[in-house]
Amino acid sequence: MDVQARRKVLRLFPYGLYVVTVRYESQINGFTANWVTQCSFEPPMVAIAVEDQSRSLVMLHQSGVFAVNVLASGQRELAGLFSRSSRKAPDKMAGIAHRVGVTGVPILEEALGYVECRVVTNCPAGDHTLFVGEVVEAGVLREGTALTLQEAGFRYGG
Ligand SMILES: Cc1cc2nc3c(=O)[nH]c(=O)nc-3n(C[C@H](O)[C@H](O)[C@H](O)COP(=O)(O)O)c2cc1C
Numbered sequence: 001m002d003v004q005a006r007r008k009v010l011r012l013f014p015y016g017l018y019v020v021t022v023r024y025e026s027q028i029n030g031f032t033a034n035w036v037t038q039c040s041f042e043p044p045m046v047a048i049a050v051e052d053q054s055r056s057l058v059m060l061h062q063s064g065v066f067a068v069n070v071l072a073s074g075q076r077e078l079a080g081l082f083s084r085s086s087r088k089a090p091d092k093m094a095g096i097a098h099r100v101g102v103t104g105v106p107i108l109e110e111a112l113g114y115v116e117c118r119v120v121t122n123c124p125a126g127d128h129t130l131f132v133g134e135v136v137e138a139g140v141l142r143e144g145t146a147l148t149l150q151e152a153g154f155r156y157g158g
Pocket of ligand 1: 029036
């Protein structure tokens, strides 16, 4: 395989940019993600790919719930904040306005909207784990245009 071509083509994939939020008991956390997609209409389902080294992965395995918060155009800084590892930034949610969703996960007040999901299955996928969640709650917080990976100028793919 032409590795340069593989990288280039995979980086041409257009993506949105989200904060996936998680909770386990009294701990709350969130991480920036672009490997997020709806994957079923009925029931409505969303798939996310989660880094094997992340703290969020452990919390997801323990709790089986997550929310996908849709960031707005202009929220690059917020995406940058949530892309920091919990090892270096153990309390990323500090100072972040949020409410508690029906599943118990934090919902970012600054997001355009969110879906809350209960994990129905997961499977290892190389250095990530795929989680498929059924959407059990959703909310529109305000109108606006969603942030994209391209607008933010970040790179996560290849
Ligand atoms: C632009 C961008 C997109 C990212 N997309 C994902 C993703 O789809 N899945 C993932 O697990 N991590 C993704 N990350 C990395 C996580 O945000 C990062 O590993 C985070 O530190 C994990 O946090 P945690 O240790 O608190 O769980 C992305 C990072 C950036 C900068």
